[in-house]
Amino acid sequence: MQPQIVLLKEGTDTSQGKPQLVSNINACQSIVDAVRTTLGPRGMDKLIVDSQGKATISNDGATIMKLLEIVHPAAKTLVDIAKSQDAEVGDGTTSVVLLAGEFLKQVKPFVEEGVHPRVIIKAIRKALQLCMEKINEMAVQIEKQSKEEQRALLEKCAATAMSSKLIHQQKDFFSKIVVDAVLSLDELLPLNMIGIKKVTGGSLEESQLISGVAFKKTFAYAGFEMAPKSYDKCKIALLNIELELKAERDNAEIRVDNVKEYQKVVDAEWQILYNKLAKIHESGANVVLSKLPIGDVATQYFADRDIFCAGRVPEEDLKRTMKACGGAVMTTANDINASVLGLCEHFEERQVGGERFNLFQGCPNAKTSTLILRGGAEQFLEETERSLHDAIMIVRRTIKHDSVVAGGGAIEMELSKLLRDYSRTIAGKEQLLIAAIAKGLEVIPRQLCDNAGFDATNILNKLRQKHAQGGQWFGVDITKEDISDNFEQCVWEPSIIKINALTAAAEAACMVLSVDETIKSPKAGEPPMAGGGPMGMGRGMGRPM
Numbered sequence: 448m449q450p451q452i453v454l455l456k457e458g459t460d461t462s463q464g465k466p467q468l469v470s471n472i473n474a475c476q477s478i479v480d481a482v483r484t485t486l487g488p489r490g491m492d493k494l495i496v497d498s499q500g501k502a503t504i505s506n507d508g509a510t511i512m513k514l515l516e517i518v519h520p521a522a523k524t525l526v527d528i529a530k531s532q533d534a535e536v537g538d539g540t541t542s543v544v545l546l547a548g549e550f551l552k553q554v555k556p557f558v559e560e561g562v563h564p565r566v567i568i569k570a571i572r573k574a575l576q577l578c579m580e581k582i583n584e585m586a587v588q589i590e591k592q593s594k595e596e597q598r599a600l601l602e603k604c605a606a607t608a609m610s611s612k613l614i615h616q617q618k619d620f621f622s623k624i625v626v627d628a629v630l631s632l633d634e635l636l637p638l639n640m641i642g643i644k645k646v647t648g649g650s651l652e653e654s655q656l657i658s659g660v661a662f663k664k665t666f667a668y669a670g671f672e673m674a675p676k677s678y679d680k681c682k683i684a685l686l687n688i689e690l691e692l693k694a695e696r697d698n699a700e701i702r703v704d705n706v707k708e709y710q711k712v713v714d715a716e717w718q719i720l721y722n723k724l725a726k727i728h729e730s731g732a733n734v735v736l737s738k739l740p741i742g743d744v745a746t747q748y749f750a751d752r753d754i755f756c757a758g759r760v761p762e763e764d765l766k767r768t769m770k771a772c773g774g775a776v777m778t779t780a781n782d783i784n785a786s787v788l789g790l791c792e793h794f795e796e797r798q799v800g801g802e803r804f805n806l807f808q809g810c811p812n813a814k815t816s817t818l819i820l821r822g823g824a825e826q827f828l829e830e831t832e833r834s835l836h837d838a839i840m841i842v843r844r845t846i847k848h849d850s851v852v853a854g855g856g857a858i859e860m861e862l863s864k865l866l867r868d869y870s871r872t873i874a875g876k877e878q879l880l881i882a883a884i885a886k887g888l889e890v891i892p893r894q895l896c897d898n899a900g901f902d903a904t905n906i907l908n909k910l911r912q913k914h915a916q917g918g919q920w921f922g923v924d925i926t927k928e929d930i931s932d933n934f935e936q937c938v939w940e941p942s943i944i945k946i947n948a949l950t951a952a953a954e955a956a957c958m959v960l961s962v963d964e965t966i967k968s969p970k971a972g973e974p975p976m977a978g979g980g981p982m983g984m985g986r987g988m989g990r991p992m
């Protein structure tokens with residue numbers, strides 16, 4: 448008998464070779480099936496309840512993937528590409544997962560038949576390169592000449608991004624708001640200068656855009672009622688100072704032996720507070736915002752002097768106010784003077800639904816705006832926020848790279864045609880592989896049809912025919928159960944979404960294909976694996992799942 452060679456720790460889980468590859472592809476497939484139905488204007492939403500019982504309703508691929516808590520190592524790559532798509536362009540997160548999954552599905556028969564993964568990877572890379580060239584060639588540049596034209600274009604892109612979301616009924620309303628919000632920013636289009644605040648209650652149409660900073664009224668002590676609630680041309684002091692008489696936090700001990708001494712201590716404390724307040728008053732500020740609490744004494748002091756004050760302002764709001772209105776956040780009251788105060792044209796406290804809001808408008812420095820969202824349930828508002836985030840990202844992207852392509856599967860069909868034509872000109876394995884990828888690209892229009900309940904085979908046939916005849920912008924028409932020129936229909940998407948989605952999907956597919964062995968060490972303290980770790984990958988496992 449030959450001695451057994453022990454290479455890896457007892458309980459280490461390994462599986463390798465072709466079966467491992469196929470099993471990874473299958474794992475990816477099951478992830479894709481989870482998000483498949485959310486694609487497109489007729490896509491469904493997912494309700495995900497996490498281990499703490501928190502429910503989230505979403506149509507956004509990245510959000511769903513994040514919440515799924517996937518443990519399979521290969522399938523995690525799909526989560527990562529969805530996340531990266533979300534971070535890079537903000538939209539197209541479902542598409543990217545679908546494309547990667549479909550590429551893998553299409554090449555799976557080749558893997559099973561023993562084509563070397565490297566050959567497949569090479570073909571995918573080649574196909575990707577051809578697609579990139581084609582997209583760049585086809586993308587329609589939008590001239591920035593007239594402001595109105597640019598606005599119209601941006602509104603269309605925003606509307607397309609929102610047409611697949613819960614708020615698609617209100618997309619015209621929101622696309623205006625989103626474009627206004629983004630255009631109000633400065634050149635760099637910093638995302639964090641658009642604040643989004645949610646107030647439950649009311650209808651979606653009551654949502655509004657405030658040009659300037661707005662935040663919910665903070666907790667206030669008695670006395671605030673007397674302070675004025677609106678100013679013109681106001682000076683704002685931004686503080687990180689506690690204006691409160693407080694019980695000693697550390698265990699300081701003061702020994703006094705008579706009442707007079709004690710009175711002195713108390714007086715000193717009050718004196719310190721009054722000194723701070725006087726400094727702030729002298730600086731000429733008429734609005735005081737502080738990150739830390741402002742107590743009752745301070746509140747009354749300010750109210751007596753016609754100064755508005757708000758304590759415990761969230762840090763991000765304070766920072767946004769600082770960027771918008773100028774000034775500096777002070778940590779001591781000693782050097783407060785007119786030069787560190789922020790300025791704004793108009794300040795008011797206003798009722799929005801059941802909440803009171805502090806609004807700062809006409810800020811001289813940075814350009815910023817705040818969206819106040821209204822709507823029914825909280826989950827609904829959260830999904831609205833995510834959808835608007837997608838739309839805002841799209842508008843920003845379109846301003847930066849002003850070229851668009853037609854959506855609704857049009858661009859994918861055209862690329863598919865390109866690859867199919869190309870595959871006919873070459874010989875060997877690569878021909879079949881490129882043709883398989885061409886087929887993979889059709890997943891987007893097919894899924895759009897499936898989700899809308901259309902006959903996908905029929906529509907895809909029509910589309911292939913149209914594209915063969917040169918109708919390069921023909922895609923699925925969601926309203927008429929037919930095909931249409933989606934460029935004329937104004938289903939526009941920035942070309943950067945497609946470029947990024949295709950690149951990420953191809954990369955992910957290549958990555959999954961290039962892994963042929965998974966080695967998993969046993970967790971410390973755990974008994975050696977018997978019959979399968981996560982998703983059934985036990986020792987020697989490697990059968991397709």
Ligand code: ADP
Pocket residue numbers: 485486487488490506507508538539540541542543607608610611853854855856891895923924925938940
């Ligand atoms: P993603 O997370 O990938 O953005 P969506 O659910 O937003 O997924 O769906 C996007 C897809 O829906 C894109 O392929 C887009 O072209 C398509 N689409 C959006 N609006 C329309 C429309 N009005 N008609 C046809 N297709 C549309």
Ligand code: MG
Pocket residue numbers: 538539540608609611837
């Ligand atoms: Mg989308």
